[in-house]
Amino acid sequence: MSKPIVLYSHATGPNPWKVAIVLEELKIPYTSKFIDFADLKKPPFEKVNINGRVPAIEDPNTGITLSESGAIIEYLQETYDKNNTLNYTSSPEKYLVKQWLHFQMSGQGPYFGQAVWFTKFHSEMIKSAQDRYLNEIKRVLSVLDRHLEGKQYLVGDKATIADLAFVTWDTMIGRIFGERGNEINIEKDYPNYYAWDQRITARPAVKKIIADRQAAMASAKH
Amino acid sequence: MSKPIVLYSHATGPNPWKVAIVLEELKIPYTSKFIDFADLKKPPFEKVNINGRVPAIEDPNTGITLSESGAIIEYLQETYDKNNTLNYTSSPEKYLVKQWLHFQMSGQGPYFGQAVWFTKFHSEMIKSAQDRYLNEIKRVLSVLDRHLEGKQYLVGDKATIADLAFVTWDTMIGRIFGERGNEINIEKDYPNYYAWDQRITARPAVKKIIADRQAAMASAKH
Structure with missing residues (x-):
């Protein structure tokens, strides 16, 4: 991995910071773009997340654009945490x-x-x-x-x-x-x-x- | 798989029926146990789900006890939908x-x-x-x-x-x-x-x- 992930974030909203914690834990390079609440439910941000909410990410290494903090942290862990430091691979x-x-x-x-x-x-x-x-x-x-x-x-x-x-x-x-x-x-x-x-x-x-x-x-x- | 999964359910709550749909789609044998709202936040049901909510499942084939409808349907799909009829295996x-x-x-x-x-x-x-x-x-x-x-x-x-x-x-x-x-x-x-x-x-x-x-x-x- 070479290119930083773009994290769409907000200063006060708690959910983008949840993603930031996982990025930091896994030492994944990223840059944060802070979006004003007033701009969330308008284009161009609705092209990133049609639901008009942060967080969302764009990962230039895989080409994915993804929203919902729960889905994003699962994506980050499965894609970049090759030793499964933050999850398990077997059931239950x-x-x-x-x-x-x-x-x-x-x-x-x-x-x-x-x-x-x-x-x-x-x-x-x-x-x-x-x-x-x-x-x-x-x-x-x-x-x-x-x-x-x-x-x-x-x-x-x-x-x-x-x-x-x-x-x-x-x-x-x-x-x-x-x-x-x-x-x-x-x-x-x-x-x-x-x-x-x-x-x-x-x-x-x-x-x-x-x-x-x-x-x-x-x-x-x- | 031989033994039916136990689905803890409720007549009016929508979330257990979400699990029932996936069980039915995948033709997985199951039995429903309906729990009264009054009994959800008491033992013995709290031993099944400490959060006192339905749905929960017990799968005698794998030994797992699991709650949260989102987690349960991911478990059922990954465990029993071997041809991935209801999901994808590749990103994005x-x-x-x-x-x-x-x-x-x-x-x-x-x-x-x-x-x-x-x-x-x-x-x-x-x-x-x-x-x-x-x-x-x-x-x-x-x-x-x-x-x-x-x-x-x-x-x-x-x-x-x-x-x-x-x-x-x-x-x-x-x-x-x-x-x-x-x-x-x-x-x-x-x-x-x-x-x-x-x-x-x-x-x-x-x-x-x-x-x-x-x-x-x-x-x-x-």
């Missing part, structure tokens, strides 16, 4: 990784996203809708916490793309709860989850991307 | 199938599900929340309609697990809009999507599962 582990990745894509991202929407952006502040999604965050943390009892990682004895996929939404929980932060105590109520999150976010690639994202958010404000 | 097609499957899992299912919640089950009827999700249904249909312009299927020249994954939520759109049905005209506004949906729901396996689901819903009411 490879399918359990898919199980947790699909749970992240369908059960964490969209619901944490609705919590953001109803606590920060909706046209009216509706407590019953906020409660619904803040409670769902707690439920997702409880599922992970119970699963991680006695375990270091979601599947087997190493971090996979499934573990890495949860980070960029998880780091937003404090901001999502905001003034209601007293209603959640992650370290005390979800200790297995907390230890796992500390383990994953201590990885050099993850630390770098968390810092890159903070820098991008800071400069986007100016 | 295999990753584009993943892209559309992840879009279904993260962009269709959860949002159509929130539309159901706020139009039928929420503690108060909030028009701005209902509008948000009914509009998102229209947006998802528009994405599919624009992508399907001049195409028979989402990827390449045959139906894959990605096409099949959309059916069981799509068949609920009429009921979700309910009294607001005059706000959507699928055949007129999304003609490419409509033709594709007709094409997929005409498949014998899909027709059989739509009928099975209707029968299960009818008997669940008594």
